[in-house]
Amino acid sequence: GVTVITTRDCDGNPRGMTANSFTSVSLDPPLLLVCVAKAAASFPAFNETRSFAVNFLHEGQVDVSSVFASKAADKFQSVNYDRAHTGAPILTDSLTWFDCTVHNRIEAGDHIILIGQVQAFGTSPSAPLGFCRGRYASVKDPLPAGWLASQDMIIGYLVEAGDRILLRTDGKGSWVLPTARRRKADSQLVLDGGEALTLVPENTFLYSVFDVADSDPGYLIYRAELSRESAEAALPDGHAFFSVDVLPYERVATHELRAMLRRYARERQDKRFGIYIDTGDGGRVAMIDGQSQSWTQAASE
Template identity: 60%
Template structure:
């Protein structure tokens, strides 16, 4: 009846083979010592292994991993043939791609009805490409009322930052713009972590996508109905030619006449992108500032230039 996250709980069997199941009954138990628990149904094919193992790992899935959740919820014998993994601390298999992982030794086991309550003591934790940290740039996979759910405000990915703003990037690439999948069929602007224009976009795996800093300019500042945080959008370009590079999973360049407006999260974002399409076609841009119901548009004539160039031209 209420939303939860989705995890894949992994373990090695007595022959050293990786096993794993999907579970959403996961929670923290204690900070000192660091304890977490997960519940394993007694009908699970791997139930006997969890009853005897000395270690296991809990892998929290991100919004783009509904297929991974479904795979590990099945009895497919090929779960780990299509899923990359490796050991961290205890030797339990940890998924290479996940939001966050916890590598645990077994602290206690409690049989409760038709489930085993498996309590683990956390020995190590981290995220894909970011040891000891939290994955940047994506939302967790949610589950509610029998179906996958979307968390719309992803931490550090266009979500609300400590400075109280949602930061997005309108990235020009070839004859289109770069959008990021939300993992549930929707598309959004790639997000940043700072109010200042950054030199690279942070990605979910901890890597970055280089931008052209001299081509990054403030494009739009606006409010979104029902949200406390304002939105700040920079217009920029990829540092490399999109046609010659392999984009990371979840990123795609859309042509201006094929933008998925109806798959975007808010009315204000759709309106901002429609304005951008008109301005780009006319090659005359403006800066939109203020609230969505009473903003101001300052037009900028000519192509934007870095400060040193602009001063030299006008000096």
Template identity: 65%
Template sequence: MQAEVSDKPVAVDPVALRRAFGTFVTGVTVITTRDSEGRPRGMTANSFTSVSLDPPLLLVCVGKGASSFPVFQDTDHFAVNLLHEAQTDVSNLFASKSADKFAAVSHDGVHTGAPVLTECLTWFDCTVHDRVDAGDHTILIGRVQAFGTSPSAPLGFCRGRYAQVKNPLPPGWLSSHNMIVGYLIEAEGSLLLASDGKNGWTLPSAPHRLVNGRLPIAGGDDLELLPDDTFLYSVFDAAGSDSGYLIYRARLALPRAACEIPENFRFFPLDQLPYDDIPTTEIRGMLRRYVTESAGGRFGIYMDSHDGGRVAMVSAAQPHMQHLQHSQP
């Protein structure tokens, strides 16, 4: 006996369906654009996916009930900003009805003019390729015009709450034109190192330039650094890595006891650095040079090259080295 198939719509419990959809682990994004008067607008969204490499396309779903929906429905450009694990506050801010969501968030225009969050994990600056009406959402398909990424860990989302993502950066993942930005952060004769998750140690890193002299540390407070004592120290490539390194020397502006340092970070006295637990040969060599130069109170800038590199000796107090800021290439 053949079962009959009805073409009548089946009643689906929307609450149960939302919970079922929520079991799929996603990242968290903030999508941004500007309204007709040039004001920045943005909202949190996790319905994001890549679509095509040729042409470079992505999509994000915008709820028709969102206050920013009319702006995204009319715009010809937008940006998708993927958040890193320390940006739950940014996610909550852009999910709120705050009147000025951009007041406390660093942002900039890159290609289309859409606001790009300068401290996020990854950003895509897009022109609108197409719009597709889909029930209570519009599928906004963007053509990527520019993008940037960083070695930070992503912010995850599952079952209605934030989730932690382990091992976010496989070896060789970053493109060759990207740079890992590391910091030699000294305080009271000791140097701050970060656990690499493999029983080893490495330098603290940051995806973008410092904001107001503060370095974000996942799991702890932002570290306030002395702006007059933060400068470029070394630029080099590492064997077996597709990424180069930009290393900056810095000092804490506050005593160590006043800073919240997560368990995966630790200060080591300069004469007790764990060289055997630092897997990168180039970083070990750089740290040995740093310890030697610290003892003499005079530092140099190392620039890698095919014939062995060069060190230009400078004084830490030279005016042209002060207030130096950087951005990821």
């Protein structure tokens, strides 16, 4: 597959290049490696960075591949990108992306080997972009229709807008959380209906992981803050804001969701949030103290 690696230089400018060598290294901790030629224009940025991203392209991103394989002065001028955990650029709609901190940097002849520890990732069921014998190639039908949805956890968002929470109707008279087909970079939430909401990226955090029944794929819930423009815009059909103080608990679809919303209201009042993990003894909550900060700031302290 075609891989683009991205980072930011010492001035905060996005830098990137196609990589001809990518390998998974370890599962625990999750490590991967890429090789960067010392002759590459972006080498100084990758040689000094504390974080980088690996972006696998899908078959519709031939133009993106061409840009990053070129010697263009500003490769990001013609492509869309976002950020996730570390701040490294995540190419919009990539097939798969890994957001990494630098675990190790190894000299290897005319290259350096960057070993990254994965901090966040995203994926999609699109077909990958291949490159073979000097030309692009397409890999058809990478996954059966519906396979990803049947295997992945259900991704829900507890979306805040001031002192309000965004809920959606389940079509049966009850309220549930907004859900997304897949988790992408944290500045945008693409709902199951295709509508997009803009989030405040630095305020998106994992909040709860649980199962409702053994037959469920499981639930992965993020706490997020809606951007001002999305909060003031018309909501998608079937969605509504509710004040945290008067959430419609009696009309919330499941016991698990009601319990989570009550925990959220309590933690919000205390200004101290936790992460819930479902366990055999009823679940555990790991409390998180203090204000959020960027990874770069945290790593330098």
